[in-house]
Amino acid sequence: MPAYPIIALALVVSAVSVRLILGAVARRRGRPLPVMPTLVTGLVLVVLTLVFDNLMIGVGLYGYPAEQLLGVRIGLVPLEDLSYPIATAALLPAVWHLAGGDRD
Numbered sequence: 001m002p003a004y005p006i007i008a009l010a011l012v013v014s015a016v017s018v019r020l021i022l023g024a025v026a027r028r029r030g031r032p033l034p035v036m037p038t039l040v041t042g043l044v045l046v047v048l049t050l051v052f053d054n055l056m057i058g059v060g061l062y063g064y065p066a067e068q069l070l071g072v073r074i075g076l077v078p079l080e081d082l083s084y085p086i087a088t089a090a091l092l093p094a095v096w097h098l099a100g101g102d103r104d
Helices: 003-028 036-058 079-098
Strands: none
Touching: 003 079, 036 079
């Protein structure tokens, strides 16, 4: 199996696992994690990644070796590239919530 899908899968599985643990901690503290910030963050980050990665790949700033990818692309962006914003979206709102960043 190519390297990038393995790395992407490991990153997303790790992030979601930590998110689930943080969700359990938040519920025990009586402040369950809201879902909407995660969805909004994920949508915004995926859209931004698709736009800017397509631009950067298109002008030749970087590329990926084809033999290390699954081959599924959205425009010029390999599917594996979306693991970073998905992992960030899973973790960032949970960490922010537990750190008290959403309190008045």
